[in-house]
Amino acid sequence: MVSKEDTSLLNQWQRHYFMLKSETSTPSQNADAVRGMLTQLQYAQMTNRLSENDATCELYRQYFEKYSSIVDNQNKALGLNNYADTATALNRPSESLSWKSSVSLDNITSVPCIKSLIQNSKKNLDDPNSSTIVIAKPKQTRITTQVCSPVDMPTSHNAPRPLFKALTSTDNPAVIRSKPRNTSDSGFNYKASENSVRQSTSSNVSQDDPLRHSDFVPNQFAKGFGSREGKRGGLQSQMDDGWSGSCRQPSRPLQSFKRKASSSSSSGIGQGSFKSEDSMSRTGNYGNSYQGNTDTGEDSRNNQASSAFKTARDQLIINNQKKAGNRGVRGPPLTSSYGGTKKSLGTTRRGINSKFIPPVVSRDEDGDGGGTTYGRTDSRNHRSKKDESDEIVDERLKNIEPKMIELISNEIMDHGAPVAWDDIAGLQFAKSTIKEIVIWPMLRPDIFNGLRGPPKGLLLFGPPGTGKTLIGKCIASQSGATFFSISASSLTSKWVGEGEKMVRALFAVARVHQPAVIFIDEIDSLLTQRSDGEHESSRRIKTEFLVQLDGATTDTTDRILVVGATNRPQEIDEAARRRLVKRLYIPLPELQARKQIVENLLRQQCFSLNDSELQQICLQTEGYSGADMSNLCREAALGPIRCLQGSEIQNISADQVRPIIFQDFQDALLNVRPSVSEKDLDVYLEWNQQYGSGVK
Ligand SMILES: Nc1ncnc2c1ncn2[C@@H]1O[C@H](COP(=O)(O)OP(=O)(O)OP(=O)(O)O)[C@@H](O)[C@H]1O
Numbered sequence: 001m002v003s004k005e006d007t008s009l010l011n012q013w014q015r016h017y018f019m020l021k022s023e024t025s026t027p028s029q030n031a032d033a034v035r036g037m038l039t040q041l042q043y044a045q046m047t048n049r050l051s052e053n054d055a056t057c058e059l060y061r062q063y064f065e066k067y068s069s070i071v072d073n074q075n076k077a078l079g080l081n082n083y084a085d086t087a088t089a090l091n092r093p094s095e096s097l098s099w100k101s102s103v104s105l106d107n108i109t110s111v112p113c114i115k116s117l118i119q120n121s122k123k124n125l126d127d128p129n130s131s132t133i134v135i136a137k138p139k140q141t142r143i144t145t146q147v148c149s150p151v152d153m154p155t156s157h158n159a160p161r162p163l164f165k166a167l168t169s170t171d172n173p174a175v176i177r178s179k180p181r182n183t184s185d186s187g188f189n190y191k192a193s194e195n196s197v198r199q200s201t202s203s204n205v206s207q208d209d210p211l212r213h214s215d216f217v218p219n220q221f222a223k224g225f226g227s228r229e230g231k232r233g234g235l236q237s238q239m240d241d242g243w244s245g246s247c248r249q250p251s252r253p254l255q256s257f258k259r260k261a262s263s264s265s266s267s268g269i270g271q272g273s274f275k276s277e278d279s280m281s282r283t284g285n286y287g288n289s290y291q292g293n294t295d296t297g298e299d300s301r302n303n304q305a306s307s308a309f310k311t312a313r314d315q316l317i318i319n320n321q322k323k324a325g326n327r328g329v330r331g332p333p334l335t336s337s338y339g340g341t342k343k344s345l346g347t348t349r350r351g352i353n354s355k356f357i358p359p360v361v362s363r364d365e366d367g368d369g370g371g372t373t374y375g376r377t378d379s380r381n382h383r384s385k386k387d388e389s390d391e392i393v394d395e396r397l398k399n400i401e402p403k404m405i406e407l408i409s410n411e412i413m414d415h416g417a418p419v420a421w422d423d424i425a426g427l428q429f430a431k432s433t434i435k436e437i438v439i440w441p442m443l444r445p446d447i448f449n450g451l452r453g454p455p456k457g458l459l460l461f462g463p464p465g466t467g468k469t470l471i472g473k474c475i476a477s478q479s480g481a482t483f484f485s486i487s488a489s490s491l492t493s494k495w496v497g498e499g500e501k502m503v504r505a506l507f508a509v510a511r512v513h514q515p516a517v518i519f520i521d522e523i524d525s526l527l528t529q530r531s532d533g534e535h536e537s538s539r540r541i542k543t544e545f546l547v548q549l550d551g552a553t554t555d556t557t558d559r560i561l562v563v564g565a566t567n568r569p570q571e572i573d574e575a576a577r578r579r580l581v582k583r584l585y586i587p588l589p590e591l592q593a594r595k596q597i598v599e600n601l602l603r604q605q606c607f608s609l610n611d612s613e614l615q616q617i618c619l620q621t622e623g624y625s626g627a628d629m630s631n632l633c634r635e636a637a638l639g640p641i642r643c644l645q646g647s648e649i650q651n652i653s654a655d656q657v658r659p660i661i662f663q664d665f666q667d668a669l670l671n672v673r674p675s676v677s678e679k680d681l682d683v684y685l686e687w688n689q690q691y692g693s694g695v696k
């Protein structure tokens with residue numbers, strides 16, 4: 001029993017066989033039939049319906065031969081002839097598609113017909129009607145010859161047809177023709193006449209010329225050329241001789257053309273072209289003069305335009321100079337070494353000895369320097385608008401990052417409230433010492449110099465709340481020097497290396513703004529004893545401080561005073577201690593000082609205390625620091641308020657509040673206790689004994 005599958009296979013086979021045998025089937029149908037039979041043979045073999053023996057191989061061979069006889073048969077009627085396609089498809093397209101002609105522009109003159117043309121052209125060169133066609137190879141070299149007809153040119157496939165076409169195209173910018181005025185034919189006449197090419201040209205170039213829009217000539221050049229009326233360049237005149245087309249000449253070939261022509265004119269071969277070359281050379285000049293025109297004409301307009309155009313920055317500088325010139329003040333230099341306009345530090349600099357003027361306007365506008373306005377600026381120093389323009393950045397800041405300088409001058413400059421010496425109770429010794437090393441040298445730098453020069457460093461140490469910071473503020477407002485109030489946080493940064501840069505910038509800015517006072521509150525946090533376990537960055541900041549305080553770069557004439565305040569002097573590094581030459585102990589206020597503090601604080605309040613009561617209070621506050629006294633007074637001042645009922649507080653007027661009385665202080669004494677212990681005091685006393693300057 002034949003299986004269903006075999007039956008269908010048999011039917012298929014028979015169908016293909018009849019297709020193959022039929023007279024009416026086309027080659028492609030035959031090819032399909034054979035392909036089907038071959039596929040069936042493979043299937044039969046794979047499904048073991050056919051064994052691998054000679055008969056099978058013979059069968060395969062027959063059908064493969066049959067298939068190839070159909071597929072590759074070149075006879076259109078019998079075969080598919082697609083061998084060439086697949087074979088050529090196998091070739092690399094570049095080999096099959098683009099041929100490489102052996103003729104090139106350099107050896108075209110050796111082509112026999114070109115040779116004959118050249119000889120012909122020589123003969124009829126003098127003939128006025130003859131036309132010499134100069135073929136300038138685009139871009140590089142030029143060939144002077146006459147066009148011969150493609151008929152004469154080698155017609156084999158290697159003839160440089162596209163090239164030839166390019167070279168002889170009527171509109172090829174490299175092809176320059178002169179033509180007798182009277183011919184009217186249109187387009188080239190490629191037929192070579194017996195003695196010369198009679199080239200009849202027409203002004204309107206054939207529209208379909210593929211090179212009509214050659215890319216050799218920049219449009220603006222073409223336009224410019226056409227628009228240069230009255231420019232009698234050689235080519236222009238040549239054009240006038242009957243060339244009325246829109247001549248588009250490549251500016252570059254003109255140059256190279258000119259160069260080539262001068263070299264080939266001696267050869268004689270360019271004889272004919274000599275004439276045209278001559279004109280061309282003038283043209284070349286024209287080209288140059290045209291270029292020159294561009295330089296003079298348009299450029300002069302450009303120059304006027306460019307001289308009118310200024311950037312905003314330039315305009316600003318010019319305005320500043322005008323303003324400065326009007327005022328007789330030197331205008332800022334146009335650009336700093338940074339390449340921008342000079343940036344000011346927010347101060348007016350008149351040289352090394354001038355005082356710093358803080359960026360805030362001082363209280364007394366008249367700037368007479370009267371009163372103790374903070375950051376005292378007398379009229380001499382008063383920064384006025386007019387001087388704004390002549391600020392310069394001191395060259396000593398040149399290697400400091402501008403952002404650091406900005407930070408130092410903005411964030412670190414002290415802008416506290418003014419403090420007078422009388423606001424500080426007691427501490428006579430400290431006050432006199434400070435006047436001696438800070439105030440007087442400012443007033444009389446001529447006396448206080450050399451050995452009498454002020455020390456570089458001052459250390460204020462003592463229990464907390466005894467007025468160290470207050471002294472710093474007082475120096476700021478009373479010394480008239482540039483006052484920098486810094487703390488450890490303003491010098492440390494999250495970026496490694498920034499801390500020491502800040503220190504360096506600080507001292508650089510202080511040097512520029514000297515005389516300067518650098519007040520470092522809680523200096524122990526910056527200059528603690530150097531130890532092995534400390535962090536690298538704090539170590540570096542410390543070292544930088546030590547170097548700046550008294551290092552190789554410090555100049556003894558620098559008038560910079562570093563004032564450090566700490567209540568932990570024993571933790572300060574010994575190298576720093578050495579540099580803080582004056583070490584003043586700020587003790588707890590004595591009775592008199594305490595009395596002065598209370599009187600100062602109660603001065604603005606309404607109180608009723610008699611001397612004995614006041615004396616009593618001061619006696620009771622033995623061991624209290626100045627801060628503690630302040631707290632006590634604050635607490636006592638609340639006494640009258642606490643007597644009021646809740647509702648009264650809303651309606652009572654300020655002067656109806658009763659005055660502060662002794663009892664209030666008694667109550668306050670119960671709440672405010674001294675903040676310094678006896679033991680702490682002993683530490684300070686001992687340190688003072690050992691290192692203190694003003695040992696009493
Ligand atoms: N001798 C003083 N005369 C007047 N007021 C004082 C005196 N000492 C301290 N005070 C008051 O105590 C407050 C704190 O003073 P200050 O900040 O100078 O203390 P300090 O010595 O800096 O303390 P710390 O060491 O904790 O920083 C001041 O604002 C001031 O009101």
Ligand SMILES: [Mg+2]
Nearest residue numbers: 468469521565
């Ligand atoms: Mg303090």
